[in-house]
Amino acid sequence: MKTNRFKNSLLVKLLIAVAVSFFVSIVVMVIVSQIILQLYNVKYLTKDIGIISYNIIVFLVFSFVILSFIITFLSITRNKIIYIQRITKSINEIANGKLGLTIEMKGNDELSQLAHNINSMSKELENKFEYERQLEMAKNELITNVSHDLRSPLTSIIGYLDLLRKGKYSDQNQLNEYLDTSYSKSKRLESLIDELFEYTRLSSPDVNLNFNEVNLVSLLGQFIGEYVPIFEKEKLTIVKVLPDEEIPIVMDVEKMVRVYENLLMNAIKYSIKPSVLHIHLEILGSMAVLKILNQVEAPPVHDMNKLFERFFIGDKARRNNQGTGLGLAISKKIVELHGGIIRAEYDEGWITFIVEHPIK
Numbered sequence: 001m002k003t004n005r006f007k008n009s010l011l012v013k014l015l016i017a018v019a020v021s022f023f024v025s026i027v028v029m030v031i032v033s034q035i036i037l038q039l040y041n042v043k044y045l046t047k048d049i050g051i052i053s054y055n056i057i058v059f060l061v062f063s064f065v066i067l068s069f070i071i072t073f074l075s076i077t078r079n080k081i082i083y084i085q086r087i088t089k090s091i092n093e094i095a096n097g098k099l100g101l102t103i104e105m106k107g108n109d110e111l112s113q114l115a116h117n118i119n120s121m122s123k124e125l126e127n128k129f130e131y132e133r134q135l136e137m138a139k140n141e142l143i144t145n146v147s148h149d150l151r152s153p154l155t156s157i158i159g160y161l162d163l164l165r166k167g168k169y170s171d172q173n174q175l176n177e178y179l180d181t182s183y184s185k186s187k188r189l190e191s192l193i194d195e196l197f198e199y200t201r202l203s204s205p206d207v208n209l210n211f212n213e214v215n216l217v218s219l220l221g222q223f224i225g226e227y228v229p230i231f232e233k234e235k236l237t238i239v240k241v242l243p244d245e246e247i248p249i250v251m252d253v254e255k256m257v258r259v260y261e262n263l264l265m266n267a268i269k270y271s272i273k274p275s276v277l278h279i280h281l282e283i284l285g286s287m288a289v290l291k292i293l294n295q296v297e298a299p300p301v302h303d304m305n306k307l308f309e310r311f312f313i314g315d316k317a318r319r320n321n322q323g324t325g326l327g328l329a330i331s332k333k334i335v336e337l338h339g340g341i342i343r344a345e346y347d348e349g350w351i352t353f354i355v356e357h358p359i360k
Helices: 002-007 010-041 051-095 110-165 172-203 216-233 253-270 304-308 315-320 327-337
Strands: 212-215 236-241 248-251 275-284 287-295 341-347 350-358
Touching: 010 051, 051 110, 110 172, 172 327, 212 216, 216 236, 216 253, 216 275, 216 287, 248 253, 248 350, 253 287, 253 327, 253 350, 304 327, 304 341, 327 341
Parallel strands: 236 275
Antiparallel strands: 212 248, 275 287, 287 350, 341 350
8 A cells, every 4th residue: 555655646756757857858968969979070060169159059958958858847747737727726716605616536646635635625615604504594584483473472462461551451350361361372482482492402513412221112101101191181092002122222311201292292282082092112123113193184284294394383283373383393303313213194184203213
């Protein structure tokens, strides 16, 4: 390997070019000397040549030698010089904003390595610029959506408080109604702010998770058991299928429980009542796949995975003024931080939420 590197070294190639150019210049000098000698023999030149003429001849000889050296050297290194000019031009274009520009790789020396490094730098700059651009767009979208979602409950709260402040209510019942409405709007506002902070924190590149190894089967069994009274109250029957063997998963338990809570609460809100809720856990290759199936009247959206977008709320939720549109987006962030996948499917009245966990 070191021998190949030595052969492909730009320095070695330049030394070879110098050696060849020097050899050619020596040959040219010999040829010119022979020509001068021949001219002397045929009496074109005499022994009584003047100093000025002699100096001119010597100057011409050395000029031919140096010129032959330069021409030979430039001929040998021409492609390298053109390649250096191309690299320089590409660097200037990248510096002027043409990110993602790549240079054609030629040879296997330091110049090709330089071109490779420039290509990597250009691609990395392009990716970082695109990431920053998407981050800026996401920030603007977030601000727009937050402003819209905060304004609605806040406007209601201000309106009802203004009525109470001015005493514009007919009796105690109406007073209680205004207070209850203001309180419910305040709680919705609080919920939105809490989820917004949670989503922003999870989107931070320096987010820290408290990873521990747990048995997913035991965790889900205990978690589902806690929700049985709620399901019974909502007239939902749970059918769970969990494997007998342990499934070791490395996770932040608190964060993943948040995901399961979001999925089950989503099923409680939008399921047909009474109906059956299926919870299945199985092993597929290196993944533990959790499926939560609930029956609905109609799909909330044509593309089910839009449910995981920020601030996306299904039509039914909008009509009932439920949800903030961040719960499933937070769930997706958490699952992705664990190296997993979350998605949704709809088939003949059934919504299936699928969470794939990497098995340790």
